Amino acid sequence: MSPTLSIAATSPTQTKIQVIRRDGSPTPLDISRIRAVVEWACAGKEANPITLEAGLTTRLRHGVTTRDIQDNLINCALEMCSPTEPDWRYVAGRLHIWNLWKDTQVARGKRDASTPGTHLYQDYAQEAIAKVRSGHYNDRLLTYTVEELEEAGSWIDPNWDIDYDYAGAVLLTKRYLLPNELPQEALLTCALLLASVETPQDRLIWARQFYEAIARRKISLATPILANLRVPKGSLSSCFIAAMDDNLESIFETITDTARISKNGGGVGVNVSRIRATGSWVMEKANASGGVIPWIKLLNDTAIAVNQGGRRAGAVTVSLDIWHLDVPEFLECQTENGDRRRKAYDIFPQLVISDEFMRRVVAAQEWTLVDPYEVRVKFGVELSALWGEKFEELYQKIERSLGQEITLYKKISARELFKEIMRSQVETGMPYLWFKDTSNRANPNQHEGYIPGGNLCQESWSNVTPHKFAHTCNLDSLNLANLEVSELPQICDTAVRILDNTIELTSPPFEASAAHNERYRTIGVGAMGLADWLAKHRISYSNLEAIDNLFEDIGYHCTRASMELSKERGAYPAFAGSEWSKGHLIGAKPVEWFSDNANEKERWQTLSEDIQKHGIRNSHITAIAPNTSSSLVQGCTASILPVYSRFFYDKWAKGTVPIAPPFIRDSFWFYPENKTIDQKIVIKAVAKMQQWIDTGISMEILFNLNQGVYFPENPDRAIKAKDIFETLVLAWQEGCKAIYYVRTVQKDDFKESGDGCVACAN
Structure with a gap:
């Protein structure tokens, strides 16, 4: 039997144990070399190297490989990691890099x-x-x-x-x-x-500035840039949105474009609101259309078949306007009951929500579902292309013509429909909700079209015209955990310039994407690590003034950076006639809004004048993505939301991995856990940020279904459907543009209540 020895009891002169090096050659065991690596890995961290050495006791044997020794050290470090000793995860990280x-x-x-x-x-x-x-x-x-x-x-x-x-x-x-x-x-x-x-x-000069910002983890490159930029002909864009017209050629061309996007690793949104409803006319034959579901199923199967080069299944969110006659079946497309041939379990459903619908939900009024084809034939207008007052005028005209011009329709309680949406969200986390009027009011390119829906992660969108312009956006993020406000001017300049350069370097997957890139030059500078920034400064999500001021600075410096680029390189081609060209700033808001709401008012007036004079390089500039995986690489918390848990173990293929925010040791109590925070606090914080972000923010909402979480004065009180309802409505009222996933923390005995809540949680 091969001997096994302890580091503490062994020296190079005491044993003839042979270790197998990485090149396959044997060498005598040299404990001092192991000890040197252990001390190097623990240097500067709250981690005792002697403790790690002790963890290797009895694991050294004749014929052991240097990789086995290193892997054992890594496992020992991971096992010792805890909320009180979190630095062991950095020790394990260093040992992994040593392996590399x-x-x-x-x-x-x-x-x-x-x-x-x-x-x-x-x-x-x-x-x-x-x-x-x-x-x-x-x-x-x-x-x-x-x-x-x-x-x-x-x-x-x-x-x-x-x-x-x-x-x-x-x-x-x-x-x-x-x-x-x-x-x-x-x-x-x-x-x-x-x-x-x-x-x-x-x-x-710029290469060094880019490199140091990236290497010091002050700016995070989105996955397509970091993964594809170095390889020949890589697509660098993260977000795409396409739309189908109501004909076979358009439908199948959109499916092909979706496959091309998936092949290159992008996430795609597809709006299907123009497609005629179930029971509509086909070739003048009544009740011949199968509606949107068969086409959604084709998108679903495309996402599975074109699996991003074998790395993962394609990711497609399908959006449908809330007035579409197929909305009830759309909400059921991922349930287990019903016709399996009309199910689509691998897409991500998204509802496009109008202000008129939300007003009727609040007022408990009726809502009418209609067929876009019949509206198009009878009124000569594409209903899905309208928003705001124009939509409301036509929609009310349609309702007055029910049973006359309009024969294919269904009347339903707006609130009951919203409850069905809530039921699906609590069961599956979806559908996403994208607030159409809020988002289109903030669109700087209203002079050239409209935005039909959101992207996969609900943070990036712009004008889409079927088969002419497909929304295409490149992303990076500021790592707030590693930044101070004084650094923002330079870092924002760098982040904007990086993304504008990617537009020149990317290989768009199809023609409409390339045309959009050229005409609108859409980018999205985001943010991650807000929870760390707040913890480091000993403030909370309730401190709306601090959050407001931080994101005002981010919005200002990113917008100014794009204006400065316009001086150097020219404005984006669609600038003339845009809201930017009128002196309107972030969110297409008039400069007077900034005089009333900004912390530093004068700079916004100057910026408005500069943009009118010099133009702006990018039509959309800021968008906050979820950053779930990339934040782990960046060593910070994801996006701008609170941490789910201060410390937890994640299950990976090779075992469990400790996850904790960077300042957990010194700021433990300044990391409030999202699973215990009233989500209305989160929504109000996101609404403050949204004022300074010209596109969107990936906002997940997390409801804890257990008793006494939100109501400490009443430990028997659990969240009810009414509380969830009020929270979702608040997001719309506060000006949030979208709701990404709705997450829930399980409650074993959560049962149907009289006000419409549901029993299941994801």
Whole structure:
């Protein structure tokens, strides 16, 4: 039997144990080398290296591999992680990066080195050129000379590799790195490519600014940029929205476009509100149409079949206006009962909600569902293209003609329909709700069309014209956990410039996407780590003034950055006649609004004048995505919502992984848990942010169904349907543009109540 020994009891002179190195060669066990790695991994952290060494007792044996030793150290560190000792996750992250360094060292045939990171990063220029020649890197990188690449390589700080906790290190290496690639090589190459569209005399200046902002994790690149920018012909856009016209050619062309988007890893929204309803006319035959569901099912199957290169199933949200006759069946398309041939379990349903509907919900009035084809034939108008007063005028005219011009319709209680929506949300988390009038009022391009619905994550949208313009948007995010307000001017400039450059670099998946990119130049600078920023400053989500001021700064600096780019590069082509051209600012609001509501009023007046004079480079500039996975890489909390839990273990393929916010050790009680916060507080905070974000915010709402959570004065009181109803209505009233998922915390004995709540929770 092979001997097993303790580090504490063993020395190199006491044993003849042979260790198998990564290149397959044996070497005598050298405890001092293990101890050196342990001390390196624990340096500067609240983690005792002796404790980690003790965890390896009895695990050293003859023939053990260096990888086994390292993996055992990682597992020991993960097991010791807790809310009181959270730094062990950083120790595990460093050990994971050490594994990566050593594996890369062997793959590249480098000699053994005590500091492999520093040793490996000395050859960036040669490695980058080799990857271009092998087809792994985009040949645009050779825009730079060898001397420029060598200079760029000198910017690398290997210590930036070891800032990640275990979850971030694993996600970075497994999801984003190419074979035989190191983290700083990936980030530097992204920065160089992003700067390659700059003038030759400025590109290295911008490349360094981009690289340091990304490597220091002050700016997070969206997954398509980080994953696809380095490879040849990669699509860099995150968000797409298409719309179907009511004919076979349009329907199947949209399905093909959806497949192309999915192939390139993008999420897509498809609006189907123009499609005639079930029982409508086809080729002048009554009751011949199967409605929207068969086409939604085709979109569903496309998402499964075109599975993003085998990485994951395609992601499609299908939106339908709330007046459409097929809305009740649309709400049932993911339930278990009914005709299985009319189910679509793999799409994400989204309802497009008008102000008129919400007013009738609040007033408990009737609502009418109609067929868009009959409206189009009888009134000569596309109902789905209308919003605001024009929609309300036609809709009321339609209602007056029921039983006369309009024969295919259904009257229903608006509130009962809203309860059905709530029932589905509590059971499945969906449908998403996208507030059409709120979003279109804020559209700066009202002179050229309308926005039909939201994107997959409910934060990005702009004008869509079937088969002419498909909304296309590139995203990045500010990491507020690593930023102070004084840094915002420069970081916002950098974030906006990065995204404007991606428009020049991306390969749109189809013609209507390319046309939209060119005409509207839509980008979305977002934010993550708000919960960390608040915790670091010892304030809460109830401090609306601080949140308001922070996002005013973000909105101002990002908007100003796009204006400055317009001076340099020109305004987006659709600028003339837009709300921007009239001096209206974020959300198409007149400058007088900013005089009444801004903390720093004068700068907005100046900005309005500058935009009218110089134009603005991007029609939409800010949008806050959910950032669930990328926030783990960034080492911060996701998006702008409170943490679900201060500390928890997530189940991954290789076991459980500790997840905690960055400042948990020093600011534990300043991280309120979302599962215990009244969601009306969250909605009011998001509404404050929304005033300064020109597109949308991915806002999940989380309801805890257990007793005594929201009502400490009454421990027997649990949330009721009335409370959920009031919260959802509040989101509309406060000016939120969309509701993403509705999440619930399970309550075992939650039963049907008299006011319409439901028993199930997701």
